[in-house]
Amino acid sequence: MNSCQNRKLKIDIKNVNKSYNEVEVLKNISINVYEGEIVSILGPSGCGKSTIFNIISNLIDYDSGKINIDGKLSYMYQKDLLLPHKNIIDNVSLPLTLIKEKSHKNKFLKKKEARKKVEKYFDIFGLTGYENKYPSELSGGMKQRANFLRTFVNSNDIMLLDEPFGALDSITKASMQKWLLEVKSKVNSTILLITHDIDEAINLSDRIYVISKKPATIKDEFIIDKKYCNDDNLEKIIKLKKDIISLL
């Protein structure tokens, strides 16, 4: 029995195919994500992971298949894309000043209102004290926290994270993964994550889709039992890693 059975399906991708100029990139890709899950797409470099995200977020067309998205998407890139001349609170609240929100009677929010709306999240996201700092004053990890919060402010419903910690060193990466799980325990966002880091996929995900090199096909799906993800179960984790590596 699948524990997702009674949950809302937020992302439903069925048999999607995509070619660029006759070169097949995605072959029969089917992925689903239920409300509140963290699901990873794990695959080798250049296999088509970003293409999947660009299709989900309607940035590019696909050739055949079906996609249903139930909710509002936000998309976080590996690069932080914070504006250097704006402080962190203004960077984070930027989406609210750029997008007309139904909940605000279709108005753009003024800078002051937008700041007020986001400041309550600085604590949950471990950014208290950084509101008035500029991106150049932040470490790589802190910049990615701000980047993640800005993505969350854009939409906390369905979040697409494209290698969010890919540019960080391994120690910062490990602490950011822990941080992400802590934040996730306080918010109920649905997260689809791209990574080529097997440990990251295991640490963060409820489920992992392993995809092959180009043309990308789904090789297998793994359900991660979070209670195994600790040092007492190293053997189980090593076996899982071996199983995943054998597919890549």
Ligand SMILES: Nc1ncnc2c1ncn2[C@@H]1O[C@H](COP(=O)(O)OP(=O)(O)OP(=O)(O)O)[C@@H](O)[C@H]1O
């Ligand atoms: N607009 C495009 N036109 C032609 N080919 C493209 C285009 N965008 C991507 N590709 C090709 O499609 C393949 C998949 O690219 P994509 O960026 O989706 O892979 P990826 O798995 O996200 O890569 P990485 O892990 O390096 O970020 C690559 O071979 C890439 O060169």
